[in-house]
Amino acid sequence: DKAKWASGTAAIEAYVRDGMKLGLGSGTTSHWFVRALGEAVAQGLDVVGVPTSTGTRDLALEVGVPLTTLAAVERLDLTIDGADEIDHDGAMIKGGGACLLWERIVADASDRMVAVVDDSKLVDTLGAFPLPIEVVPFSWESTRRSIARLLGRLGYADPDLRLRTAGGETVVTDSGNYLIDAHLGSIEDPTALDGQLNWIPGVVENGLFTGIADEMIIGFPSGEHEIRD
Numbered sequence: 001d002k003a004k005w006a007s008g009t010a011a012i013e014a015y016v017r018d019g020m021k022l023g024l025g026s027g028t029t030s031h032w033f034v035r036a037l038g039e040a041v042a043q044g045l046d047v048v049g050v051p052t053s054t055g056t057r058d059l060a061l062e063v064g065v066p067l068t069t070l071a072a073v074e075r076l077d078l079t080i081d082g083a084d085e086i087d088h089d090g091a092m093i094k095g096g097g098a099c100l101l102w103e104r105i106v107a108d109a110s111d112r113m114v115a116v117v118d119d120s121k122l123v124d125t126l127g128a129f130p131l132p133i134e135v136v137p138f139s140w141e142s143t144r145r146s147i148a149r150l151l152g153r154l155g156y157a158d159p160d161l162r163l164r165t166a167g168g169e170t171v172v173t174d175s176g177n178y179l180i181d182a183h184l185g186s187i188e189d190p191t192a193l194d195g196q197l198n199w200i201p202g203v204v205e206n207g208l209f210t211g212i213a214d215e216m217i218i219g220f221p222s223g224e225h226e227i228r229d
């Protein structure tokens with residue numbers, strides 16, 4: 001939609017410079033960015049990108065964005081990626097598109113991360129969007145019980161923890177893991193919860209991205225955008 005287009009395409013002029021090594025985000029807003037990047041490359045922009053999912057990899061190949069890997073480059077200058085929710089401090093819930101693990105690794109390898117979001121993603125408090133938690137398939141039911149115990153101790157009484165499926169099949173991430181979506185409603189201390197969740201044996205990563213986004217580009221249905229620190 002137009003708000004996602006406005007946000008994703010604005011990132012090029014606002015942040016991308018010749019010679020940059022880029023993290024390429026996942027999701028529909030990021031894919032507008034990748035398409036616009038392909039056009040800029042066709043006009044001579046010299047960049048390389050590390051994709052945050054096989055879906056983004058395939059789109060980058062289709063539109064002609066040269067790809068590299070985090071094995072080949074030490075650091076990335078900039079990652080452009082979307083979010084499912086973002087609060088006024090830039091804390092995010094990510095993982096709606098099942099790509100949160102590679103997204104987190106690529107963002108961590110980047111000097112700067114800019115979130116590209118449509119205006120519907122901006123919230124006062126995170127948590128209305130179910131929190132994705134990536135778990136290894138081995139004994140995931142046991143891991144889910146451990147997550148429930150942690151959340152119970154934190155005051156989330158009887159949390160609704162759902163294994164993510166699509167079309168009746170369990171969703172498997174690019175790394176071969178499963179996702180448990182935690183319907184928490186409202187998360188008071190995202191930074192604390194982030195660390196506590198990842199400590200649980202069997203949890204690989206979770207969708208709380210706090211202290212990662214440096215700026216955000218908010219797109220509006222009018223096709224305009226706004227950049228916020």
Ligand code: DER
Pocket residue numbers: 004025026027028029030081082083084093094095096097098099100103
């Ligand atoms: O999964 C993610 O974290 C993606 O960034 C995604 O959820 C963003 O969604 P979008 O398709 O609305 O850009």
